[in-house]
Every structure is written in structure tokens, then in C-alpha cells.
Amino acid sequence: MSEEERQVSPADWNRRKFMAFGVLGLFGATVWGVRQWIVDSPKVDGAFAPLRSALEFNERVNGTIKSDDHSVKEFPKELAAKKVRVNGNYGVDYPADIAAWKLAVFTGRPGNDGQLSITMDQLRALPKTEIVYDFKCIEGWSQITHWGGVRFKDFAEHFLVGSKSGAAPTNEKPEDLFKYMGLRTPDGEYYVGIDMKSALHPQTILAYEMNGAPLPMNQGAPLRLIIPTKYGVKNLKRIGIMMFSDERPKDYWHERGYDYDCAL
Numbered sequence: 001m002s003e004e005e006r007q008v009s010p011a012d013w014n015r016r017k018f019m020a021f022g023v024l025g026l027f028g029a030t031v032w033g034v035r036q037w038i039v040d041s042p043k044v045d046g047a048f049a050p051l052r053s054a055l056e057f058n059e060r061v062n063g064t065i066k067s068d069d070h071s072v073k074e075f076p077k078e079l080a081a082k083k084v085r086v087n088g089n090y091g092v093d094y095p096a097d098i099a100a101w102k103l104a105v106f107t108g109r110p111g112n113d114g115q116l117s118i119t120m121d122q123l124r125a126l127p128k129t130e131i132v133y134d135f136k137c138i139e140g141w142s143q144i145t146h147w148g149g150v151r152f153k154d155f156a157e158h159f160l161v162g163s164k165s166g167a168a169p170t171n172e173k174p175e176d177l178f179k180y181m182g183l184r185t186p187d188g189e190y191y192v193g194i195d196m197k198s199a200l201h202p203q204t205i206l207a208y209e210m211n212g213a214p215l216p217m218n219q220g221a222p223l224r225l226i227i228p229t230k231y232g233v234k235n236l237k238r239i240g241i242m243m244f245s246d247e248r249p250k251d252y253w254h255e256r257g258y259d260y261d262c263a264l
């Protein structure tokens with residue numbers, strides 16, 4: 001027996017036990033209460049209201065403390081995975097007709113009926129850029145991957161700025177036109193919304209190659225988004241439709257409770 005135990009009477013012990021269990025019980029009840037409060041609350045954009053508020057708080061903090069030009073680290077090509085993981089098959093679980101494929105762009109711009117239909121040859125005619133970086137999925141895995149395609153900023157400056165009628169001033173910048181870009185698979189199964197600042201980041205590309213070869217079907221052939229400053233969820237495979245707006249476009253995983261930005 002320890003010195004202390006010898007001095008404590010059985011009545012004291014019972015009192016102490018009672019107190020200890022009381023404190024434990026109170027703690028448990030509080031945790032249970034908070035949980036109940038969360039699950040009893042209404043859902044907002046797919047998440048229980050208190051959790052959605054926390055996500056929105058995080059979105060605001062991210063928007064304030066992260067500078068717009070933060071870039072991800074790039075790697076030498078030799079470090080890129082040869083066997084690239086496939087994750088998420090919405091809208092890519094059937095082969096695409098690449099020869100007939102066209103990117104439908106709803107520009108909302110005067111002079112071209114607000115609509116463009118762009119072929120792979122037109123995209124390949126723009127300067128090609130490559131990136132090797134650590135692709136991160138929100139589920140917890142990451143992989144160094146190598147992509148090639150056209151920088152979204154180059155694409156936007158070529159196709160979005162101005163208008164075919166020449167009515168728009170030539171000093172327009174894509175970042176002044178819209179707040180958001182929305183992307184969808186041709187079948188509409190998967191869709192994402194991206195803020196224009198992130199889309200126009202110099203590391204964001206419309207990719208048509210992986211490891212120096214045309215994109216495989218399940219990796220988004222013929223064209224996918226590679227946006228290294230965001231988690232994998234936003235890197236939509238097989239872009240069929242592209243649109244622009246000042247309102248947040250609908251987003252598949254945001255509707256299911258995830259944070260809208262999914263920024264790293």
C-alpha cells in the first residue's frame with residue numbers, strides 16, 4: 001500500500017470514485033450533446049450547419065492568408081510515376097470518341113454568340129507546357145505525376161478575351177471577365193467549379209498528355225484539368241463543357257459536403 005492509500009478511509013475512496021465517475025459522465029454527456037447538436041442541425045450544401053460554418057470560416061481564412069501566386073513544388077521528370085493511380089470514374093467509365101470530340105465553351109461574351117466549339121487540333125496549336133508535381137487526393141494519397149497540355153491562362157487569353165466581332169477592347173484581361181469557371185464531363189456526371197484566380201494560376205493546365213503520351217481514357221482522354229494548387233477532386237477528367245460566371249457553378253463534391261475551394 002502506498003503512503004496515500006494508507007491514510008484514505010474506505011468512505012473517502014467511495015467519494016473519490018463517485019467524483020471521478022461524475023466528471024467522466026459529465027464529459028461524456030457534453031461530447032454527446034455537441035454531437036447531437038451537430039446531427040440535429042439542418043444541412044447546408046450537404047454538410048450539417050455547424051460543420052458548414054467551420055468550412056466557410058476555413059474558406060475565408062484560406063482566401064485571406066494564402067497569396068494568389070503560391071506555387072506548388074515541381075520535380076524532375078524521372079521522379080514521375082510510370083503506373084499512375086486511377087481514382088474516381090464518374091463520367092469517364094466509357095470510351096470517348098476522340099476524333100469527334102469538341103470542347104463546348106459557353107463564354108458569355110458578345111460577338112461569338114457566347115459559344116465556342118474547340119477541337120483538339122486548335123488546342124494543340126497553342127504553346128505546350130509540362131508539369132511534374134505531387135498530385136494530392138483529399139482521401140490521403142499523393143503521387144508525383146507528369147502532365148502536358150496548354151496553360152489555362154494561354155487558353156483564356158486566346159479564346160476568351162475580346163470577341164470575334166472585335167467589339168471588346170483589346171486590353172481586356174481574363175481575370176477581369178468572370179469570377180468562376182465551371183467544368184463538366186460530356187455526360188454531366190461529374191462537375192466542378194473553380195475560382196478564376198486559381199484557374200489562371202500559371203501552373204493550371206488543360207492537359208492532353210500524361211508521361212509524354214496521349215491521356216489514357218480513364219485518366220480523362222482527350223482533355224482534363226490539372227490544377228496543382230487544389231486537391232484531386234477539382235482536377236476534372238474528360239472536359240466536355242466549360243462555362244464562365246460570376247456565381248459559383250455547381251460542384252459535385254461541394255453538394256456532398258466538401259469545402260468548395262479544396263485548396264491545398
Ligand SMILES: Nc1nc2c(c(=O)[nH]1)N[C@H]1C(S)=C(S)[C@@H](COP(=O)(O)O)O[C@H]1N2
Binds near residue numbers: 090218232233234236
Ligand atoms: N470525370 C471525373 N474526374 C475526376 C474524378 C471523377 O470521378 N470523374 N475524380 C476526381 C478525384 S477525387 C481525383 S483524386 C482525381 C484522380 O485522378 P486520376 O484518376 O488521374 O489519378 O480525378 C478527379 N477528377
Ligand SMILES: [Mo]
Binds near residue numbers: 087088136137232
Ligand atoms: Mo480524390
